[in-house]
Amino acid sequence: MPKGYEPQEVEKKWYKYWEESGLFRAQAPSPDKPYCIVIPPPNVTGSLHMGHALNNTLQDILCRYKRMQGYNVLWQPGTDHAGIATQNVVERDLASKGLTRHQVGRDKFIELVWEWKEKYGGVILNQLKRLGCSCDWSRERFTMDEGLSRAVREVFVRLYEEGLIYRGDYIINWCPRCRTALADLEVEHEEMDSHLFYIRYPFQDREGSLTVATTRPETLLGDTAVAVNPEDKRYADLEGAKVILPILNRPLPVIRDRYVDKAFGTGALKITPAHDINDFEIGNTHHLERIRVIGEDGRMNEFAGPYNGMDRFECRERILDDLKKAGLLEKIEPYRNAVGHCYRCKNMIEPLLSKQWFVKVAPLAEKAVRAVKEGQTRILPRNWELVYDEWMNNIKDWCISRQIWWGHRIPAWYCETCGEVLVAKEDPEICDKCGSKNPVQENDVLDTWFSSALWPFSTLGWPDATEELKTFYPTTAMVTGFDILFFWVARMMMMGIHFMKDVPFRDVYIHALVRDAQGKKMSKSKGNVIDPLQVMGRFGTDAFRFTLAALAAQGRDIKLAEDKIEGYRHFVNKIWNSARLVLMNLNENEKPEEIELSLADRWVLSRLHQVCGEVTNALDEYRFNDGAGICYQFFWHEFCDWYLEMSKGGLYSSDPSIRRTTTAVLLKALKTVLKLLHPFMPFVTEEIWQRLPETEESIMVTQFPEASDLPCDEPALREMNVIMGAVTGIRNIRGEMNIPPAKKLDVLIDSPAAADRAVLENHLAYIRSLAGVESVRVDSSIPKPEASATAVFGPNQVHVVLKGLIDFEEEKKRIKKEIKKVEKDYEISTNKLSNPQFMEKAPEEIVESVKEKMESMRQQLEKLKRNLIFFDSLH
């Protein structure tokens, strides 16, 4: 067995073995309890980043844990077709050959995207395998698969028939770069320094002008009114008045609408119904004309008069110039406002009047809110339920049509003869209404999130009534980041409830974001990304996974730095070496006969009993950091530091039956702790497992340890406490007196209670080996030797004989320090007990525990002080 753990080969070997042995496969139907997680499908264009790594590590921990508990686990994998992103990639590819998608044509372009997908679409899935993900790859799905496309059509048609999908003219968010409409969610608002321009609109039939304030002067070309608040006394005489639109010299009515804020700007608002959502609504109530002056390419159009063909930003500058020349620009104020940008390409969004398809979400959202309120789905940590509620209750209709080619083409046809709109699951040959043979399909495709919203049931075979649906829906848990709570989780809730009549998952676990060491978001442009693949290459996958789990505290982002991963690599290596110790001492094949367990054996099994319970609780509650922390603490500082060290006596014993007993318990304990660690660290645990005797199967399919399988030996825990107290006390003295470990010590243990004395006397070997002691005597009331240092543990004290080694002043200092420490605590307890209100109001057990604590501190202080007096009397 190599001295250090070498992850690379091991990882490849076992992953291949697990996959080929079908250990990731789920059964449908199955008599076992189901456990199902559908993966948040990564984009086909994606490659593994830290967010994926964390997200999938957590899912894999849950799946491996549940699988070991005997559940029929389905971790459903797949990828998302990622409409705009994928189209962009292939378009860039074309551009490098000097081509545009329009030149190759729609059908050919889609063919090219498919080719690209076949070639590169599996990259991220292979990277997930590298992470150790135990997905059932035989069930891999893609949102553009035949089956999932059928689900999309079914949903679209049914929602349309139910009146929940409609088509209409509204203000939508238009990205002039991507040349498509976007949903409100896909717009990122960013605070920017801009200006508030005060522009004079001269009155038509009187002197003077009305000044309006705007941040977007170029839209004035599309103004069809100016609005004031009906209660604004300044403008009370403007009833029926008209103003002249600058530059285009169009007369505009002055209208009154309560929407206008009297206090903002001049209290007069220019109304551009075709380019602003509020103006659009005001325009509706006042039946105003809608004039679109900016085209889909972001340039001014023919309604923009002299600015026709000009870019929207250039147009702004020119209009300001022209207004200034005409004396119509009153003033400019600096102003900060939030401006929408495309989440894909970061270009400025143009609110535009356009005919699009929408989902009427309010009725769907209502049920989705209720499902969470009633606890059919829990969102964890709970505070995200508030966020979810807030968003769902203020939800607006969802614009689902996109003017791109890659995606699910909307199943709507327009009859070229009579104009009828046909929405159908099967492509219609003839028009239902007029019978003509030329229905033409809608060009637009659906928002990618439309198909993602169906993912929890479409991947399981819906709309067919499959065994998978019966077995695994509703799924158990959804693990995801909060950044797609609205985009995805909320929409899955709505669709799941509507079409499956039940929520898509019982738990939604929202995890943190992975940031860099300074807490900044990782991004390519900042150059602060840590590449998970590189990390895995350098430190091993297990160290990486364990780091993520250990840092994944609920409600706080993860600040990741390489030195942390390095730290956990040391842990992996520690595990490796503990296994080496055990394996190097396994030269006897015989089974142990009648086993008499040592204290160390009894203790470690009892501690394992407790630890199993704690880890189980932690994982059941998605407290990954606690689970990892408990394993780390126990394995390193109890299993290795104490148990392995104590076992050495038995391992090197000349009595073969003691050796056999020791190795048997060592093996049992090691196997148990490996199983506990396996969900976190699948590779190293499997590698060690397979090297241990009597492990034919993979550790993956063994039973996760249960507390009830292990003894809880309270006396062992208590007795061990006494031994640890003695050893720690002696080590303390050694450390503080700077006595080298090679120097063997003589100690006298003064132990008043017979029970403790018996424990100590029966386990002198432990004290000898762990504390480096030569001779040791245990008795009641042993007088303190002249040259000695003393440590107090519980009611006992240990005198370390230090002939010629002791520095009396040093020892006095040490004792004084100790006295001070205890006295501080003692005082706090005294104060409590002398407080009548505490005695009266505090619960009985608290009062008791304070009394007990005080009594033990009193004994401790007494001894410490006696020791101090002893040294003083020497002079």
Add this chain to the structure above:
RNA sequence: GGGCGGAUAGCUCAGCGGGAGAGCAUCGGCCUUACAAGCCGGGGGUCGCAGGUUCAAAUCCUGUUCCGCCUACCA
């Protein structure tokens, strides 16, 4: 504008009503035959600030400051 989260040891963070914790870093002693990627020991904090509730507050409440995030149609 509304909402959420954070502020605890030099750093990164647990703890969230009854004795201030971990990892890393630091200091001292050790190549003790699984591991120097290690072992043993030490030092280090009026738990952001100000009030309040309570017998008892890092923990609950109110206010406040500074960070971070989400959300929103005041042009």
